[in-house]
Amino acid sequence: MDTEATRSLLPLLAFLLPMAGAVIAVPLQRASDQVRNLVLAAIAATVAVIAIVLGAGVASGSVYELFILQLTPQIWMYLRVDAMGALFGMTAAVLWTLALVYSWGYMHGEHRLGRYYSFFILCLAWTMGVAYAGNLLTFLIFYELFSILTYPLVVHEETPEAMAAGTKYIIYILVGGTLVLLAIVLTFFAAGDQTLTAGGILSAEIGSGRLLAIFWCFLIGFGVKAALVPLHGWVPDAHPAAPAPFSAVLSGVMVAAGSFGIMRVMFYVFGADLLGYLGVMRYLTWIAGFTVLFAAVLAVNQDNLKRRLAYSTISQMAYVVLGVSLLGTEATIGALVHITNHAFMKGALFLCAGLFIRRLGAARVSQLDGAAKRMPVTAAGFAIASLAMIGTPPLSGFVSKWYLGIGMLETGNPWLLAVLLGGALMAAVYLLPIVYRMYFREPVLTPEDKATAEGREAPGAMLAPLVVATILTFVLGLGASLPGMPVALARMAAESFFH
Amino acid sequence: MSDWSPLLAVFLVLPLTAAVLTPAVCRSSSTRGWAWTLVTMLVTSVIGGVLIARVATRGPFSYVVGGWTAPYGIELRFDEFSAVVAIICLLGVLAIVFSRRYAERALQAERIPYYYALLLLNLTGMLGFTVTGDLFNLFVFLEILSLSGYALVAISGEKIAEMAAFKYLVMGAISSLMVLFGTGMLYALTGSLNMADITSRLAGATQTPLIVALGAMTLGFMVKAALFPLHVWLPDAHAIAPSPVSAILSGLVVKVGIIGMLRLYQIAYGSGAVDLAGLNLVLTWLGALAIVMGAFFAVFQDDIKMMLAYSTISNIGYIVMGLGLASTYSVIGASVHVFNHALIKATLFLGAGALIHQTGKRTLTDLAGIGKAMPFTVAAISIGAISIVGIPPTAGFLCKWYIALGAMQAGHPFFGFALVFGALLIFIYYIRMVNAFYFREPRDRAAVDVQEAPATMLIPVLVLAILCLVMGVLGRLPLTFIEPAVERLLMPVGGG
Numbered sequence: 001m002d003t004e005a006t007r008s009l010l011p012l013l014a015f016l017l018p019m020a021g022a023v024i025a026v027p028l029q030r031a032s033d034q035v036r037n038l039v040l041a042a043i044a045a046t047v048a049v050i051a052i053v054l055g056a057g058v059a060s061g062s063v064y065e066l067f068i069l070q071l072t073p074q075i076w077m078y079l080r081v082d083a084m085g086a087l088f089g090m091t092a093a094v095l096w097t098l099a100l101v102y103s104w105g106y107m108h109g110e111h112r113l114g115r116y117y118s119f120f121i122l123c124l125a126w127t128m129g130v131a132y133a134g135n136l137l138t139f140l141i142f143y144e145l146f147s148i149l150t151y152p153l154v155v156h157e158e159t160p161e162a163m164a165a166g167t168k169y170i171i172y173i174l175v176g177g178t179l180v181l182l183a184i185v186l187t188f189f190a191a192g193d194q195t196l197t198a199g200g201i202l203s204a205e206i207g208s209g210r211l212l213a214i215f216w217c218f219l220i221g222f223g224v225k226a227a228l229v230p231l232h233g234w235v236p237d238a239h240p241a242a243p244a245p246f247s248a249v250l251s252g253v254m255v256a257a258g259s260f261g262i263m264r265v266m267f268y269v270f271g272a273d274l275l276g277y278l279g280v281m282r283y284l285t286w287i288a289g290f291t292v293l294f295a296a297v298l299a300v301n302q303d304n305l306k307r308r309l310a311y312s313t314i315s316q317m318a319y320v321v322l323g324v325s326l327l328g329t330e331a332t333i334g335a336l337v338h339i340t341n342h343a344f345m346k347g348a349l350f351l352c353a354g355l356f357i358r359r360l361g362a363a364r365v366s367q368l369d370g371a372a373k374r375m376p377v378t379a380a381g382f383a384i385a386s387l388a389m390i391g392t393p394p395l396s397g398f399v400s401k402w403y404l405g406i407g408m409l410e411t412g413n414p415w416l417l418a419v420l421l422g423g424a425l426m427a428a429v430y431l432l433p434i435v436y437r438m439y440f441r442e443p444v445l446t447p448e449d450k451a452t453a454e455g456r457e458a459p460g461a462m463l464a465p466l467v468v469a470t471i472l473t474f475v476l477g478l479g480a481s482l483p484g485m486p487v488a489l490a491r492m493a494a495e496s497f498f499h
Numbered sequence: 500m501s502d503w504s505p506l507l508a509v510f511l512v513l514p515l516t517a518a519v520l521t522p523a524v525c526r527s528s529s530t531r532g533w534a535w536t537l538v539t540m541l542v543t544s545v546i547g548g549v550l551i552a553r554v555a556t557r558g559p560f561s562y563v564v565g566g567w568t569a570p571y572g573i574e575l576r577f578d579e580f581s582a583v584v585a586i587i588c589l590l591g592v593l594a595i596v597f598s599r600r601y602a603e604r605a606l607q608a609e610r611i612p613y614y615y616a617l618l619l620l621n622l623t624g625m626l627g628f629t630v631t632g633d634l635f636n637l638f639v640f641l642e643i644l645s646l647s648g649y650a651l652v653a654i655s656g657e658k659i660a661e662m663a664a665f666k667y668l669v670m671g672a673i674s675s676l677m678v679l680f681g682t683g684m685l686y687a688l689t690g691s692l693n694m695a696d697i698t699s700r701l702a703g704a705t706q707t708p709l710i711v712a713l714g715a716m717t718l719g720f721m722v723k724a725a726l727f728p729l730h731v732w733l734p735d736a737h738a739i740a741p742s743p744v745s746a747i748l749s750g751l752v753v754k755v756g757i758i759g760m761l762r763l764y765q766i767a768y769g770s771g772a773v774d775l776a777g778l779n780l781v782l783t784w785l786g787a788l789a790i791v792m793g794a795f796f797a798v799f800q801d802d803i804k805m806m807l808a809y810s811t812i813s814n815i816g817y818i819v820m821g822l823g824l825a826s827t828y829s830v831i832g833a834s835v836h837v838f839n840h841a842l843i844k845a846t847l848f849l850g851a852g853a854l855i856h857q858t859g860k861r862t863l864t865d866l867a868g869i870g871k872a873m874p875f876t877v878a879a880i881s882i883g884a885i886s887i888v889g890i891p892p893t894a895g896f897l898c899k900w901y902i903a904l905g906a907m908q909a910g911h912p913f914f915g916f917a918l919v920f921g922a923l924l925i926f927i928y929y930i931r932m933v934n935a936f937y938f939r940e941p942r943d944r945a946a947v948d949v950q951e952a953p954a955t956m957l958i959p960v961l962v963l964a965i966l967c968l969v970m971g972v973l974g975r976l977p978l979t980f981i982e983p984a985v986e987r988l989l990m991p992v993g994g995g
Contacts, residue, residue, distance in 0.1 A: 070975050071892065072900075073982060077972075141891040148890055158938050166938075167930070174926055178919045185900065185915060189907040 006057075008064040011079040011132040014050045014089065015125040015142075017043050022122035029114035037104050040121055044100045047124060048093035051086070051131075058086040059484050059492070065134060075193045077141070080134030082198070083493035084267075084336065087486055088260050089131035091340040092253045094472075095347050096124045098465035099245040105462035106245055106354050112156070119152045120246065130257055135195055136184045136269070143180065143261065147173045147225070150254065153246045154238050165234075165241035172234040176224030180261070183217035186210065187269060196264060198496040200271020208278060211270075215280055218265040225258025226321060227314045229291040236302075239310035240363070244354025247306055251313040251350060252343035259320040259339060267497040272327050284325040289419045291318035296426030303364045305353045308430055309346065312389065315423055316342050322419065323404045329494045331407020336490035338400035341388070341476050345397055348385035348469035352378050355458045355466070365434055370443030374456040377463055379438045381470045386431035388473040391424045396476035399487065503553055504562035507575045510546045510584075511627050514539055518619035522612040529611040533599045536615040540595055540622065544588035547626075551582050555980065561632060574693055576632030579984030580761055580834070582977075583629050583754070586841045590750055591622040593959035594743040597849050600953050601856055605655060605741050614654055614741075621647040621747065628755055634682045635692045637762065641678060641723070641755065645671045648752055652740045663735035670722055670732040677719030678759070684712035685766075694766055701770035709773055716763055717778060724756025726782075726819050727789035730812045734796075737808035742852020745804060749811045749848055750841035757818055757837055761988075764822070768991050779823045786820025787914055789813060790921035797928045801862045803851045806928055807844065810887060813925055814840045820914060821902040829905020830985045835977055836898035839886075839970055843895055846883035846963035850876050853952035853960055860946055863932060868941030873951050877936045879964035884929040886967040889922050893971040897978075 021043040028036035054064060064081040071077055081089070100120065107116060126149065129142030148170070155166035187202065190210065194201040202211060224231045235255065239247045266275060275281055292315050299311035316338070323335030355378045356362045360371060372379035388395035401420060408416040457463070480487050517539040525532030553560065559578035566572070595618065602611050624644025631637050649671065653664035686692055688708060689700040701709070718729075725733040733753070737745050767775055793813030800806040814836070821833025853876045854869060855861050870877040886893035891900075899922060906915035941947045951957065970977070 069972065071972065072897065072974050072978050077892075137891070144890050145892075148885070152937070155934075155938050158940075163934070163938060166934075170930060171927075174923055178923050181899075182903070182916065182919050185903045185907065185919075186912075189904055 005063040005065040005080065007066060008054075008081075009066065010050050010054055011064060011081050011128075012066055012068060014047050014054075014093070014128040014132065017047055018121045018125035018128070022118045022125070025118035025121060026114040029117065033104075036117060040117055041097065041101055043121065044093070044097040044124060047128065048090075048097045051089040051093040051128070054081050055086040055090045055489060056484060058083050059489055071137065075137050076135070077138050078134040078195065079129075079132045079138065080195065081132050083489045083496070084260075084263065085131045085133075087336060087340060087489045087493070088256070089128055091256075091343045092127045092131060092249075093124065095249055095252045095343050095469075096127070098347065098469055099248045099351075102248070102351055102354070102462055102465040103243075103245040105459055106358060107243060110243070115152060116156055116243070119149060123150050123153070123249075127253055127257065130260065133196075135193060136187060137193065139196075139261070139264065140181060140184050143257070144177050146254075146257070147177055150250070154242050156243055156246070157241065159241075162241040165237040169234045169238045172224050172231070176221045176231070179217045179221030183214050183221060186214045186217065190214070196268035198267060198271075198493075199499070200267070200269060200274055202270055202274060204274060204277055211274070211278060212280065215265075215270065215278065218269070219262065219284070222258045222261035222265065225255065226262060226317055227255050227258065227291075228287055228318060228321060229294050229314070232291070232295065232314045235314055236307050236310045239313075240304050240306040244306070244350055244357065247309075247354070248347040248350035251310065252347040255313055255317050256320070256339045256343060259317055259335075262321060263324055263335070266324055272498055276327060281325045281327055285322060285413075285416070288318045288322035288325055289416065291315065292322060292419055292423040293426070296423050296430065299430040300426065302430075303366055305356065305363060305365050305368070305434070306350065308365065309349050309353060312349075312427065312430065313342075313346055315426070316346070316389070319400070319404060319420070319423065322416070323407060326407055326411040326413060326416075327498070328407045328411040329498050330403050330410050332494040332497060333487065333490045334400050334403030334405075334407055336493060337403060337480075337486045340486045341396035341400045341473070344469045344472040344476065345385045345388045348381055348466055348473065349389070351466045351469065352382040352385070355462060359456045359458055365437065368434060368437050369441035370438065372438040373443065375458065377457055378466065381466045382438065383435045384470050385473060386435055388477070389431060390427045394474075394477045396473045396480070399477055399480040403487075503549070504560055506546055506549060507562040507577055507630060508564065510543065510550060510630070511575070511623060513546070514543045514619055514623040514626065518616050518623055521616035521619060525612045525615070529603060529608065530599075532612045532615040533595065533602075536619050537592065537595045539619060540588065540591045543626070544592055547584045547588045550577055551585055553577075554579060554582060573636050574632035574695075575630050576695075577630050579980055580758065581629045582980055583758060583837060584626055586838050587622060587625050587629070587751055590747060590841060590845050591618075593845065593849070593962060594618070594747050597746075597852065597956050597959045598741075598743045599955045601741060601743055601852060601956065604856060607656065610654055610656070614651070617647045617651050617654070618744070618747070620644075621651060621752070625751055625755060629758055632694050633692050634685065634694060634697065637759070638675070638679050638682055641759070642675055644752060644755060645675060645723075648748060651744045652736045652748075654744075655739075655741060657739075660739050663739040667732045667736040670729075674719040674722030677715045677722070681712040681714075681716030681719065684708055684715070688712070694762060698766050698769040701766065701772040704772050706773065713763065713767060713773065713775075713778070717760065720756040720759040720763070721819070722756070723759065724753050724815050724819065725812055726756075726785055726815055727792050727812055728785075730789070730793075730815075733812060734805055734808040737811065738802060738804040742804070742848055742855060745807075745852070746845040746848035749808065750845040753811060753815055754837050754841060757815070757822070757833070760822060761834070765988060768988060771991050775825075779825050782819050782823030783911070783914060784823075786816045786818070786823055787917045787921070789816025789819065790918065791924065794921060794924035794928070797925070798931075800928070801864055803854070803861060803863060803866065803932065804848070806932065807847050807851060810847075810925065810928075811844060813921065814844070814887070816921070817898055817902060817918065820918065821898070821905060824902070824905050824909040824911065824914060825989065826905045826908035827985055827989055828908050829902050830989060831978065831981055832898045832901025832905055834981045834985060835901065835974070838977055839894040839898060842963055842966050842970060843883050843886045846879055846960060846967055847887065849956070849960045849963065850880035850883060853956045854880075856956065857949045857952055858946060863935040864942060865946055867935045867939040867947070868944075869947045870937040872947050872949050875957055876952050876960055879960045880936070881933050882964040882967050884933055886971070888926040888929055891971070892968075894967045894974075896971055897974045
């Protein structure tokens with residue numbers, strides 16, 4: 001990429017602001033809930049605005065960069081906002097803001113709120129850093145911080161299940177992070193500290209043995225985060241254990257960060273040509289294809305709603321890896337857009353799941369009979385997000401699957417359509433029965449429930465983020481082809497990968 | 500100012516004199532002893548700062564004691580590796596500040612003056628050890644710091660402390676003898692005790708006695724550094740000593756072995772008289788083993804200070820592995836970790852000391868849930884924990900990064916692999932610790948219902964925790980300093 005980069009402080013601000021928020025969250029907690037809520041929401045919203053401004057700038061052809069400081073004589077901490085990072089940053093910041101606002105209601109009266117909010121906003125800082133990192137070491141710093149400092153959120157409930165899930169989470173993530181570190185050390189040794197560049201920084205002269213070692217270290221390392229089967233073990237445990245707003249960002253952004261990492265490695269460290277030469281992509285296609293179907297099948301049997309959604313995340317995020325593994329422009333666009341679309345669909349579903357837990361005490365699918373009567377708005381949101389997840393036009397899920405499908409045909413892999421449609425079909429099998437239960441079954445009510453059978457709908461402050469996420473699934477679907485929408489940014493990015 | 504080098508002598512004579520005078524000065528009041536040692540150490544630190552500034556701008560320099568020029572007189576030499584005095588002074592000051600309240604409770608009143616005197620003597624020994632250019636002088640300072648170290652471990656006067664100190668003494672005495680033995684042989688071979696002089700005269704020396712001499716000194720220094728399997732004295736001594744002393748012992752005193760090793764390398768590499776490949780291979784393997792074994796033992800500890808002591812063994816493993824790999828990056832990593840590990844381990848030991856001081860408990864089981872009562876101390880410990888496992892961008896990361904790179908550079912990627920996965924193992928017991936402090940239900944609520952530590956304890960801990968973060972982000976500072984020194988060290992063997 002030869003684009004002149006503009007120096008800008010905005011990417012720095014995007015992670016300094018939430019860091020400051022994390023520092024003041026605890027004292028604010030002591031002051032008053034209202035003040036804390038407003039200040040933190042203002043910070044998250046500002047970050048979202050910054051991300052959107054940067055995204056708009058990138059869409060109009062600019063690239064932003066900033067050298068922050070020199071870590072060692074060889075290495076700078078360096079931020080660079082390109083199309084792919086801008087898209088991920090926007091997605092993360094907007095979803096985070098929604099989840100934060102939702103937390104006001106959801107977390108009300110919970111213990112250790114200072115800690116919760118502090119780490120919640122802190123993780124936004126690291127995520128923005130991951131999105132805007134301009135070289136591998138900067139990426140690693142933010143990636144590790146955000147992997148490890150989410151631990152207090154995973155174990156927030158401090159129940160034995162949460163602690164067990166947390167232990168599982170941290171061990172998976174640390175092993176993954178260690179492999180990523182190893183891969184980055186190998187890359188640094190082979191190529192030095194280089195700005196991530198579309199087209200890759202490694203060359204075939206390094207020798208295919210070493211290149212393969214680097215590739216698989218990266219892939220397994222990020223694959224843990226991206227929840228590729230068989231590295232997905234932490235996902236189904238961590239999601240039900242964590243508070244619902246955190247589950248939403250965990251599924252929508254954190255898992256996606258693994259896929260984002262894989263993409264960075266594929267297109268900015270190796271480059272499409274070198275990957276083609278190494279011939280490793282077909283293995284990735286198989287792994288991802290298997291993950292899509294396998295996780296979807298497992299999802300069907302889960303009675304715990306958040307667990308079912310977690311398996312759905314594994315399945316859906318594998319679409320992303322499947323798309324990029326084809327090394328075609330359209331499929332890559334589909335994959336990039338799917339990260340964004342999935343974030344809001346899955347975010348909406350988790351927000352619903354949280355509302356069901358809080359308002360109905362229903363954590364299991366079998367407890368949701370007739371929920372639509374008691375919580376009409378939530379149930380509607382759930383139904384819409386489910387349809388989007390399945391890929392019903394004109395919702396957002398359809399757009400990404402359309403591009404993925406086109407990409408499969410374009411790269412000459414029509415048989416993969418079976419995986420694509422099979423995954424969508426399975427999504428229908430694991431999501432629609434829930435919708436059916438909510439709308440067409442009579443609620444089973446205990447006598448004391450009967451008195452309050454109606455009017456269990458959540459307060460407006462909790463519904464608002466859900467409504468916004470649902471509207472976004474419409475907007476991202478109906479307006480997909482408008483300029484400045486994710487598809488446009490994704491196309492910019494994808495076209496720079498395959499000149 | 501034309502000649503600043505006499506300052507180098509003042510740098511040692513001042514704290515040495517003050518240490519000897521301490522019991523007399525503070526006969527009646529422990530506060531006076533505290534203030535006396537603190538002021539001494541602060542003045543010494545200022546001098547240290549001046550010396551470092553000088554070496555940074557004008558390169559290494561010497562002071563000739565009593566006007567007897569080298570190789571006959573004693574030479575004090577301040578080079579880039581001597582810049583480690585910065586951390587000795589810093590930790591010295593903070594440990595003394597921390598001691599004020601800690602010593603009052605942990606020690607009998609009549610022992611407190613001796614405690615401060617010994618602490619100052621110990622620090623002086625280390626300062627002298629790092630700036631001397633003379634091998635016998637090196638041995639003298641080694642003995643000063645070792646003897647004061649044994650006494651400091653035993654100072655609480657409990658039976659168990661005496662046992663630990665005795666174990667430390669036996670191992671330490673043997674290792675000092677080895678160093679003396681090696682020094683004697685080098686003297687016999689070259690007729691000199693001055694390090695620079697030995698280096699120039701060593702070329703063409705008979706191989707067998709030279710190898711025995713270097714081997715004996717390496718062995719001696721590695722006992723001091725507690726390299727696995729020579730570590731057996733360390734866990735008890737470091738866990739049982741008063742916490743400020745543990746911080747000094749674990750953060751600094753074990754590093755004396757490493758600095759000694761670096762001096763030895765300066766002689767051996769510089770003279771080119773002997774091929775150290777075999778020794779380096781052994782050190783690399785033992786380093787890798789130490790990382791794993793230290794982590795392995797630590798996992799089973801319930802006593803927090805015991806855990807930290809075993810963690811030191813792992814970290815010494817990193818450093819020795821870095822030295823053994825003998826590539827530019829790995830030696831840089833090892834040298835930087837001498838500095839950074841001192842910061843991190845002092846954070847952890849002083850933090851643990853504050854917990855023990857406030858609660859009177861020292862096991863993870865008893866300290867469960869302490870995070871709520873002492874948020875600042877536990878936050879500092881958590882930063883230390885994240886730092887010591889090398890999560891970027893904390894201070895511990897630099898060592899991991901450089902030594903892993905160095906392993907590639909040396910053509911032994913396996914050791915890079917061992918290093919990063921060893922760090923993973925280490926993380927396991929630090930997770931246990933953080934889990935216990937923050938997320939577990941207290942076993943006995945009354946036990947953890949305490950106040951946050953007093954300011955004289957909290958401030959040193961917080962300063963250190965902040966430095967753990969800052970030194971990671973500003974890793975460039977020590978590196979720009981150490982890189983040229985390491986390149987110069989390895990130049991004769993074509994490292995790089």
